[in-house]
Amino acid sequence: MRSISNLIRRRLRPTLILALAIGLAAPAAASALNVFAASSLREVFTQIDPSPTYNFGGSNQLQLQIERGADADVFASASSQEPQALFKAGKCDRPVTFATNKLVLIVPKGNPGKITSVRSLRAGGKNLAIGNAGVPIGDYTRKLLRRLGLSRALTRNTVSQEPNVASIVSKVGLGSADAGFVYVTDAKIANNRVQAIRLPRYAQPPVRYQICHVKRSAESAAFIAKVRSGRGRSLLKAAGFGLPPKG
Amino acid sequence: MSRSCRSRPPPGVSRDFYRAAFKQRKTGFSAAQRRHINRVASAKRAHIVRLNAVLGGDAPQAGDFATVLPKGAVKTKARIIGLAEQLETLLVRTYLTGVGYVEDSSTRLFLGHLLTYDAQQLAWLRGASGHASPGGLLSPIDLDAAAGELDSFLSTPDFPD
Numbered sequence: 001m002r003s004i005s006n007l008i009r010r011r012l013r014p015t016l017i018l019a020l021a022i023g024l025a026a027p028a029a030a031s032a033l034n035v036f037a038a039s040s041l042r043e044v045f046t047q048i049d050p051s052p053t054y055n056f057g058g059s060n061q062l063q064l065q066i067e068r069g070a071d072a073d074v075f076a077s078a079s080s081q082e083p084q085a086l087f088k089a090g091k092c093d094r095p096v097t098f099a100t101n102k103l104v105l106i107v108p109k110g111n112p113g114k115i116t117s118v119r120s121l122r123a124g125g126k127n128l129a130i131g132n133a134g135v136p137i138g139d140y141t142r143k144l145l146r147r148l149g150l151s152r153a154l155t156r157n158t159v160s161q162e163p164n165v166a167s168i169v170s171k172v173g174l175g176s177a178d179a180g181f182v183y184v185t186d187a188k189i190a191n192n193r194v195q196a197i198r199l200p201r202y203a204q205p206p207v208r209y210q211i212c213h214v215k216r217s218a219e220s221a222a223f224i225a226k227v228r229s230g231r232g233r234s235l236l237k238a239a240g241f242g243l244p245p246k247g
Numbered sequence: 248m249s250r251s252c253r254s255r256p257p258p259g260v261s262r263d264f265y266r267a268a269f270k271q272r273k274t275g276f277s278a279a280q281r282r283h284i285n286r287v288a289s290a291k292r293a294h295i296v297r298l299n300a301v302l303g304g305d306a307p308q309a310g311d312f313a314t315v316l317p318k319g320a321v322k323t324k325a326r327i328i329g330l331a332e333q334l335e336t337l338l339v340r341t342y343l344t345g346v347g348y349v350e351d352s353s354t355r356l357f358l359g360h361l362l363t364y365d366a367q368q369l370a371w372l373r374g375a376s377g378h379a380s381p382g383g384l385l386s387p388i389d390l391d392a393a394a395g396e397l398d399s400f401l402s403t404p405d406f407p408d
Contacts, residue, residue, distance in 0.1 A: 100406045117391045146305040149349070184407055200394035201401045206311050242406040 033219045034071050036062040038078035038136070038209070039164040040101070040183050044239040045076070048232050049223060058135040058164040066091060066214055073220040076211040076227070078165075078183075079136035083210045095210035098228055100242035101183045102204050103137075103144055106172050106194040113178030118148060118199055121179065124156030129171040129180035137165045140205045141181040147203040169194065183207065185240040208244070258307050260400045261334050262291035263314035268321045268331070275324035280375060284327075287368055294361055301354065315402040328376045335369040337396055340388035347387055 033052040037045055038059045045054065055062065055072070063082035066072050067089070075092055077083045083095035107115050113126050121128065131138025138161065145151050160177060162168045168180040173193035187196040211227060213220045226232050233243050265288035268274070269281060276284065299306035320330050342362035349355045373380055 102403070102406050119391055143305050147302060147307070201312060201398040201403060202307065202394065204311075204403065204406070205305075206308075206403075206406070240407055242403075244405050 033073050033217075033223060035074045035076065035223060036066065036070070036072040036214075037074075037076040038062070039166045040078055040137075040186055041076055041209070042166070043189055044185075044235055044241070045227075047235050047239075049226050052223060056166075058132070060134045060136070061163065072214040073217060074211065074223055075214050076209060077136070078207065078209055079139070080208050080210045081136070081139075083212045086214070087212060092212035092214045093216060095212040096224075096228075097208045097244045098211050098232075099209040099236050100244060101185055101207040101209065101240075102242070103140055103181055103199055103207070104184045104187050104196040105179055105199060106169070106182055106187050106190075106196050107179045108172055108175045108177075109193055109195060111195060112175065115179050115197065117197060118150065118153075121153035121157055122150060124153075126157045126178040127176070128153070128157040128159045129162055129168045129177035130154070130159060131165065131168060131181070132161045132163055135162075135164060136207070137168065137182065138162075140207055143205040144181070144199060144203050147205075148200070188240045209241070258309060258312055258314065259291060259295040260314050260397065261338065262288055262295055264316060264320070264330065264334060265291055267316060268327045271321040271327075274321065274327060276327075276375075283371065290364065294364070297357070298361075301357065312401045312403045314400055316400065325376070328372055332369065332372050332376070332378075334400075335365050335372060336385065337388070337393060338365045339369060340385055341390070341393045343385065344387035344390060344393070 034055065035045065035052040036055045036057075039056050042054075042056045052074075055065075055070075059077040059079060059082045062072075062075060062077070063086060066075060066086060075083055075086065076098075077095075078101070080095065080097070083092060086092040087094055105115070105118050107113060115121070115126065120126075130141045133139065133142065142151070142154075145153055160171065162171065165182050165186050168177075168182050169186050169190045171177040172180040172182075173190055179197075184196065187194060211224055213224065227236075233246075237243060265284055269285045269288055317330070319326060321327050339362060342358045342365065345358040346355055346362060349358060370380065372378075
């Protein structure tokens with residue numbers, strides 16, 4: 001009897017150890033859920049749910065990728081324009097607003113360009129970083145400047161146009177630009193490198209983030225539910241986002 | 248057009264204030280003065296529509312922000328006149344800045360029209376309150392200061408503070 005049990009142990013132990021070793025050595029399987037999200041959501045989305053495979057970028061670029069057949073399950077955009085266009089084209093479900101934001105002007109710590117207000121840009125001669133036209137942050141910035149009657153700031157200053165909000169923060173944070181327009185949430189994340197200058201409320205374009213299923217599944221529904229849950233809303237609020245009424 | 252079919256009015260602090268002042272009963276204004284306040288509210292709405300036409304697609308939309316009036320702002324005649332004078336003075340000084348600095352002549356003329364209207368309203372308010380007209384001239388206002396003052400009357404409840 002003992003010899004049989006020894007035999008089983010001897011045969012099973014190496015197998016068991018091998019199986020455990022394979023289990024430990026195997027890389028964690030990539031998440032089945034692909035979330036395409038605006039750059040400004042990077043910090044908060046990874047806090048809300050670290051498990052999906054994320055693709056962060058400019059919302060318009062992500063829209064283009066989805067239109068061309070990229071393997072996205074969920075799309076979260078920094079404006080309603082991109083998901084609504086996908087919805088109209090039958091490429092995503094009806095989008096819902098899950099967060100809001102507002103714009104600020106950021107300058108590098110120490111403010112070497114001595115910019116005290118958005119109207120300082122009227123004088124010209126500064127290096128300014130803004131989003132490309134077509135990227136939500138770029139469109140919002142242009143709208144805000146038009147409402148302030150300051151569109152000429154874009155011709156009187158040296159303007160570098162960036163593909164997403166993260167690039168604007170980097171440029172200003174590194175001092176390559178004297179100022180840039182970003183979301184208040186990005187300014188908050190980079191507050192060790194940049195200072196934020198508030199912009200008038202009446203000129204703020206309404207920044208609404210929308211989310212939609214590109215491919216509806218239990219996982220995509222669970223992810224969107226997490227973003228819209230009480231915990232998701234708390235994390236969004238802590239990150240500086242505004243919240244639409246529950247519903 | 249039925250009331251329910253009308254589009255929501257564009258946002259405007261002075262229009263909202265005069266509308267609230269008109270709706271408030273027993274403030275001490277005469278019937279003629281109340282009719283005047285109602286006319287001013289309508290005129291302010293027309294001004295906003297024209298201002299928004301100048302801004303085109305970039306104009307603020309209904310729901311972009313809400314007007315927040317100080318507590319009890321329309322409770323009495325004295326409070327209404329006090330806040331109205333504050334708002335009209337702000338508007339006159341802001342339009343004066345525009346008239347002085349806007350490069351486009353048609354926009355400058357339009358701002359001049361608004362300036363004329365609001366200066367008349369300011370004079371009416373001073374007459375209604377029995378205040379003497381000031382001896383000096385109003386000065387243009389720095390637009391950052393004007394924006395700060397205007398922001399104190401605005402709220403964006405769904406957006407970050």
